Amino acid sequence: MNPISRSPRGASRLTPLALCIAAACNAPAFAADSQPLELDATQIEDSALVPADQTGQLGYTVESTRSSTGLKLTPRQTPQSVTTITRQQMDDRDIHTIEQALETTPGVSVSKMEVGGRTDFRARGYSISNWKVDGLKFQGGSDFSGGGNALNMDLYERIDIVRGANGLLGGTGDPSASVDLIRKAPTTTFGGSAYATYGSWDKRRLGADLNLPLSADGRLRSRFVVTQEDADSFRDNQSERSRAALANFEFDLDDATTLGAGYQYEYSKVVGGGWGANIPIWYRDGSTTDLPRSTNVVPSWSFGEYITRTTFGSLAHSFDNDWALDLKVAQSEGEALNHRGLAKVNSAGGGRYGGYWQQDGSGAVLNGLHSSSDTTQQSAQIDLSGPFQLFGRTHQAMVGYNDSRTVAWSPEYTCTMVGDGRASAPALGCQFRANNGLPLSNWGNGVDSDYDMLASRTGRHSKTTTRLQGLYAATRLSITEPLSVIVGARSTDYSATTRSVAGVRSNQQNHGIVTPYLGVVYDLNDTYSLYASYTDIFNPQTAETVNGTKVEPIRGQSYETGIKGAWLDGRLNASAAYFRTKQQNKAVLDDGQLTPTGGDAYTTGTGQETDGIDLEIAGALTANWNVYAGYTYLHFRRVDSDGRSDPSHLFKASTTYRLSGPLDRLTLGAGVSAQTNIRAISSPAGQPVNGVSSGATDVNWSGYAIWNAMAKYQLTDDTTVSLNANNLFDQHYYSNYGFYAGAIYGDPRNMAVTVSTSF
Structure with missing residues (x-):
């Protein structure tokens, strides 16, 4: 360009x-x-702004994306809210994990269930469950067995987030958003970069990225990325480590055909991550706690460890008539091991909850969880797309098929908790709660050093095989010069077969589920467009009932309408949208009931209905000034029994500016993430009476504003040094409030210095 x-x-x-x-x-x-x-005042000279890079990124925005409909469209042509977190944004904000990336994404809120374990990413009032890598379905959820806990952003070029339902491509019309990570790919020119970071709590991170042509003409080329991090934490007894590597190869068979193949490895381990929220909201007498942010009553042996290995391949062919064939395949193998302990509130049996701490140091009970899983997912997708002529006008069309098969295998364990000269009764399923965990002598002194949890396999295991297939097609019809219409549909087959540890089989099947898609874009002039879109929602659920069967799939509808604008040849994009979503059958907790394997049981909820407003701007205001910002107003028209985990008002913004004149080597930046309070529910345990609770309690999850800042100095043409400061004013806030009468503090003020060089 x-x-x-x-x-x-x-x-x-x-x-x-x-x-x-x-x-x-x-x-x-x-x-x-x-x-x-x-x-006229905004005219830009030829040299004012650099062209897009080889991946189509323009600083804080992109030239085009296929993530919404499969058609290659500019942000303005796309009739849905689409956000891209680009490589430059990730570098400017020192982003290296999926959690950090989505915490900066407009319209997305984050709620943790424990440290280093389950994280609930939410948009428009619903949990995000549709994850992709290079368009292929991926087990990306951040839970005890998902691949999200190991995702390392150093391996990815950018992230596309489509808010609202996206069932046309994914097969599951998640009403919140779909997240598509675009992997780093090789280019024809030699080059690379490396960096070293040191930050708060002894954070040490190294990374290198090498683009290496393997033939003189660049037809055979490669890309290698390696990265590692080790860090302590502001919490007692917590540390983290991560490793990742990528090897990606491409070969041009001829001028029109490219073959690709590669392998990546992602690893993450959190020591000191417990099972559930690590700060109690109430003491045993019902009074509110006010504990230091460093409080983390976990044993030294508590950890969660996650590994993902992915092999992938591709074939791309361009025809003479500008049509293109794109074939992608991948196989991901995920391993998860959780051996977790934490003093917290939990079930005491009979619908009652105990383990509340007393202020004198007594009352705490050590809970424990041991589990492991091996998950293999095979995914494939083939797309054929291109232009066609009809009635003297040029239109676009796309037809495709995708298929994913996931096999999740989990062995059964029996465990015994020992300490203080005692041993608990063996627990089949390895879950220790308030009724079978071990009491602590003094929670203020942490977990007694002789406490341990011993686990052994029983020889039995559970296995779940899930298959999701779909045939889809879409076309963008240029009706008139200003009016275009996108029409699409998908037919989905879904099946899930589960074999429990007791050998009991259950099966869920849905065949021929048709998901329509309709989008309309009307160009008011060269800058502004009006748009509207509609699609159905179909989303199978993995939550289990008290009988061990899956809760029936979510069904519903998703609507969106708004206005978009684009300036500076697409280098600055803005949008204002109204959305409305209806959802039925969402799984909700079943009043403290357990599944046959000992997990929390769920039942079909009453459903939810939300609407609201999304405002967003991203890109370049001038050649030296980048910005992205978003505001979301969310209104619950109808809410199910699980209550709310979403703020009514959510605002995120970040900007960087490169100075001019004698200081033209210096770039300064600042940003903020702010949300209003949430009228949440402490569930299923609430405020205790006489040391015990028997139900949920309404709570107020306080709002907050977290500021960040950065400064980057260009030492030479190839080397920079940068300083990133997060939670600049050291705001006390929570990343969870109310889960099992507990809370999780957000990170205090922290800083990191990075030296990076390119060649």
């Missing part, structure tokens, strides 16, 4: 949406208040 140039033809009066953009681009335009405000 060539550097852009703007002609006087692009001038027009400023609308309210463009007012702040024009102000940033040319403040003098506002000095002459007697003159009309004209967009």
Whole structure:
């Protein structure tokens, strides 16, 4: 893509949406208040802005994306809210994990269930469960067995997040959002980069990225990425380590055909991550606690460990008529091992909850969990797309098929908790709660050093095989010069067969589920477009009932309408959207009941209905000024019995500016993530009476605003040093409040210094 140039033809009066953009681009335009405000003032010379890189990224935005409909569309042409976290954004914000990336994403909120374990990413009032890598379905959930806990952003070029249902491509119309990670791929030129980071709590991180052509003409090329991190924590007894590597190869069979293959490895381990929220909200007498953020009553042997190994391949062919064939395959093998202990509130049997701490150090009970799983997922997708002529106009079409098969295998364990000269009764399923865990002598002194949890396999195991197949098609019809219509549909087959540890089989099947998609875009002028879209929701659930069967799939509808704008040849994009979602059959906790394997049991809820507003802006205000920001207003028209985990108002923003003149080697940045309070529920355990609770309690999850800042200095043309500061004003806030009468503190102020070089 060539550097852009703007002609006087692009001038027009400023609308309210463009007012702040024009102000940033040319403040003098506002000095002459007697003159009309004209967009001539935002003209950019040929050399002002650099062209897109080889991946189509333009700083804080992208030229195009296929993540919504499978058609290659610009953000303005896409009739849904689409956010891209680009490589430059990740570098500027020192982002290396999926959690960090989604914490900066407009419209997405984060709620943790424990440290280093289950994390619930949410959008528009619902949990995100649709994860992809390079468009292929991936077990990306951050839970006790999902691959999300090991995802390492150093291996990925960017992340596309489509808010709202996206069942056309994924097969599951998740009403929240779909997350598609785009893997780093080789290019034809030699180059690379390396960095070293040191930060708060002895954080040490190293990484290297090498693009290596293996033939003189670049037809055979490779990309290698390696990274590692070791860090302590502000919490007692906690440390983290991660490792990742990528080897990606491409070979041009001819000018039109490219073959790709590669392998990646991702590893993460959290020591001191417990089972559940690690800070109690109430003492045994019902009074509210006020514990230090460092409080973390876990044993030294508590950990969660996650490994994902992925082999992938691709074949891309371009035909002479501009049509393209794209075939992708991948196999991911995930291993998860959890050996966790934590003093917390939990079930005491009979619908009652105990283990509340007393202020004198007594009352705490050590809970324990041991589990492991091996998950293999095989995915394939083939797409055929291109333009066609009809009635004198050019249109786009796409047809495809994708298939994923997941086999999850979990052995059964029996465990005994020992300590203080005692041993618990053996626990089949290895879950120790308030009624069978071991009491601590003094929670203020941590877990007694002789406490341990001994686990052994019984020889039995459970196995779940899931198959998701779909045939889909979509077309973008250019009805008139300003009006385009996207029509698509998908037919999905879903099956899940579970064999319990007792050998009992259960099966869930849904065949021929049709998911329609309709989108309309109307160009008001060269800058603004109106749009609307509709799609159905179909989303199978993995939650189990008291009988061990799966809760029936979620069904519903998703609507969105709004206005989008694009400036500076697509380098700046903005949107304002109204959305509405209806959902039935969502799984909710079944009043403290357990599954046959000892997990929390769920039942079909009453369903939810939400609507709200999304505002977003991303890209370049000037050649030296990048920004992305988003505001979401969320309204629950109907809420199920699990209550709320989402703020009504969510605002995120980040900006960087490269100075000029003598300080032109210095870039400064700042950002904020703010949300209002949540009227949540402490569930299933609540505020105790006489040391015991028998039900949920309404709680107020306080709102907060977390500020960050960065500074980067260009030491040489190839080397930079940067400083990132998070939670700049050391705000006390929670990343969970109310789960089993517990809470989890967010990170205090922390800093990191990074030296990076490129070649």
